[in-house]
Structure formats: C-alpha cells, structure tokens
Amino acid sequence: MRIGVVYSRLRVEEKWLFADLEKRGIDHERIKDSDFIVDLADPQDWQRFDAVIIRSLSASRGLYAAQVFNSWGIPTVNPYSVGEICVDKVRTTSVLAAAGVPQPRTMMAFTPESAVKAGEALGYPYVVKPIVGSWGRMVSKINDLDAAEAVFEHKQMLGGFQQQIFYLQEMINKPGRDIRAFVIGDQTTVAIYRHAEHWVTNTARGAKASVCEVTDEIHAISQAAANAVGGGVLAIDLLEDPERGYLVNEVNHTMEYHSTVPLTGVDLPGMIVDHALKLADKKTKK
Ligand SMILES: Nc1ncnc2c1ncn2[C@@H]1O[C@H](COP(=O)(O)OP(=O)(O)O)[C@@H](O)[C@H]1O
Numbered sequence: 514m515r516i517g518v519v520y521s522r523l524r525v526e527e528k529w530l531f532a533d534l535e536k537r538g539i540d541h542e543r544i545k546d547s548d549f550i551v552d553l554a555d556p557q558d559w560q561r562f563d564a565v566i567i568r569s570l571s572a573s574r575g576l577y578a579a580q581v582f583n584s585w586g587i588p589t590v591n592p593y594s595v596g597e598i599c600v601d602k603v604r605t606t607s608v609l610a611a612a613g614v615p616q617p618r619t620m621m622a623f624t625p626e627s628a629v630k631a632g633e634a635l636g637y638p639y640v641v642k643p644i645v646g647s648w649g650r651m652v653s654k655i656n657d658l659d660a661a662e663a664v665f666e667h668k669q670m671l672g673g674f675q676q677q678i679f680y681l682q683e684m685i686n687k688p689g690r691d692i693r694a695f696v697i698g699d700q701t702t703v704a705i706y707r708h709a710e711h712w713v714t715n716t717a718r719g720a721k722a723s724v725c726e727v728t729d730e731i732h733a734i735s736q737a738a739a740n741a742v743g744g745g746v747l748a749i750d751l752l753e754d755p756e757r758g759y760l761v762n763e764v765n766h767t768m769e770y771h772s773t774v775p776l777t778g779v780d781l782p783g784m785i786v787d788h789a790l791k792l793a794d795k796k797t798k799k
C-alpha cells in the first residue's frame with residue numbers, strides 16, 4: 514500500500530500530513546508538483562500508488578493531477594469530479610441548487626450591462642466574486658450603481674476570460690462571522706467560526722477562529738452540500754441568515770486547517786490519511 518502526496522510547498526498542513534504518514538509507518542511518496550512530469554500515454558510508472566492526496570497550492574495543478582491519476586484508476590483525495598465542481602463557483606452553485614441545498618440568491622451574467630441589471634434585481638448592496646478564487650481575493654461589495662459600473666468595467670477590460678463571467682450574490686446580513694465545517698466522508702468532524710470586523714471573514718484576511726459546535730443542523734446542511742458535489746474531504750462554508758438560517762456559501766476541496774487543528778485539537782491530518790487509506794483499500798480489493 515503506497516500513498517502519494519502531490520504538493521507545492523511544505524506548509525504546516527503538508528508537514529502534519531507527512532508527520533502522520535511517517536509516525537504510522539505508511540509507505541508514501543512526496544510528489545512536488547513543480548517537478549511532476551507525466552507521459553500521459555504511459556501510466557505504468559504511476560501504478561505504484563494506491564491513493565494520492567492532492568495538496569497543490571495551485572487549483573489548476575491540483576485538478577489536472579487528479580484528472581490523470583483518476584483516469585488511470587488511482588483514487589485521489591479529492592477526485593477530479595469533485596474538484597472540478599468546487600473550483601468553479603458557478604458550477605458549485607448550480608450543483609447545490611439542483612440538490613436543493615439552501616444558498617444565497619446568486620445570478621450570472623456575461624456583459625457589464627447585463628451584470629448591472631442582474632445586480633439591480635438582487636438589490637444593493639450585493640457581492641461580486643471571481644468564479645475561480647480563494648482567500649477572499651477580489652470578493653467585492655457593490656453598494657450602488659457607480660460601484661457596479663466601475664467594477665464590471667474593470668473586470669471586462671483588465672480580467673482574463675474567467676473575469677468575463679459575472680457572478681453576483683445577495684449580501685447576507687451575517688453576524689460578523691461565518692462558519693467553516695470540515696466534512697470527511699459521512700462525518701462532520703469539526704467546525705469553526707471565523708470572526709472579523711470586515712465583512713470578508715477569510716482567515717487568510719485576518720479573521721479570528723473560534724470553536725463552533727457541530728449541531729445536528731450544521732451536520733445536516735454540511736453533509737447535504739458535501740454529498741451534492743460528490744463527497745470526500747471538504748470544507749463547507751456556511752453563512753447565518755437572520756431569517757433563513759444556514760446557507761451554504763461555498764465548498765472547498767483543498768482546504769487549509771492550520772488554525773482549526775490547534776484550536777480544536779481535532780486531528781484532521783490523521784483523518785485525511787485515514788480517508789486516503791480507505792480509498793486505497795477499496796482500489797486494491799477491486
Ligand atoms: N453573499 C455574501 N454575503 C455576506 N458575506 C459574504 C457573501 N459572500 C461571501 N461573503 C464573505 O466573504 C468571504 C469570502 O467569500 P467566498 O465566497 O468564500 O470566497 P473565497 O473563495 O475567496 O473564500 C466569506 O467567507 C464571507 O465572509
């Protein structure tokens with residue numbers, strides 16, 4: 514049984530994963546994505562892996578690595594089919610909507626002019642986000658028509674093709690925090706609040722974490738969101754709406770957990786390795 518780990522940089526997340534693999538004497542190999550070269554027509558080399566944990570910093574490297582391993586029958590944490598949904602906010606919203614998972618009202622438009630109209634249908638203030646992104650980058654609050662026109666024109670003129678897809682969302686009047694729940698298989702293992710003065714509550718932007726009890730309700734909505742995208746090792750971001758209760762904001766397929774582990778004492782790296790071992794076991798039994 515051999516586990517591969519595709520990674521870009523040794524952040525604490527990866528250090529903890531390798532420490533766990535070493536401590537348990539699990540045969541494993543580090544695959545640095547910058548050195549990764551594959552002959553796509555000759556997968557023989559890579560058959561030595563029974564499962565691969567994908568930890569690339571770059572969403573595209575992670576996705577394409579998962580894609581090739583999965584096409585050779587090697588399971589990945591997470592699979593390409595899951596990453597391909599989570600990486601794209603339009604895909605995620607559509608898949609969650611089809612599964613009946615509650616979310617903020619979200620609109621898509623293709624031109625600055627139609628984006629302005631979509632925003633007026635949502636009502637000011639509303640939120641505009643890049644369809645691919647993380648750490649709260651370029652997530653913008655639009656308070657009025659002037660801001661809308663400015664942001665949409667800038668996206669149109671300066672952005673790449675992904676910026677030409679306008680993704681707009683109603684602003685949820687959340688209580689100065691959001692919730693991140695960590696799902697591994699059918700368990701909602703732990704959750705944290707992320708508090709900030711600013712309305713963007715990513716820890717990468719300075720939000721402070723505190724423990725959030727995983728209630729039945731949080732478990733239920735987190736599992737529903739995880740199952741909708743195909744399940745695996747996922748971080749589900751929830752917004753608390755004063756009237757509607759929990760809404761799913763997004764599903765992350767390669768999450769960070771450097772704040773959550775010391776805060777809660779929950780051994781997420783160990784659980785991720787367990788999940789990979791389960792997938793590897795299923796593969797070898799096939
Ligand atoms: N519709 C919204 N209403 C209120 N706050 C939001 C909304 N969308 C995002 N946020 C805030 O912005 C943060 C970043 O947005 P998110 O969609 O998670 O983007 P990213 O993928 O960059 O993390 C969220 O954690 C939340 O605090």
Ligand SMILES: [Mg+2]
Binds near residue numbers: 647648750763
């Ligand atoms: Mg987020």
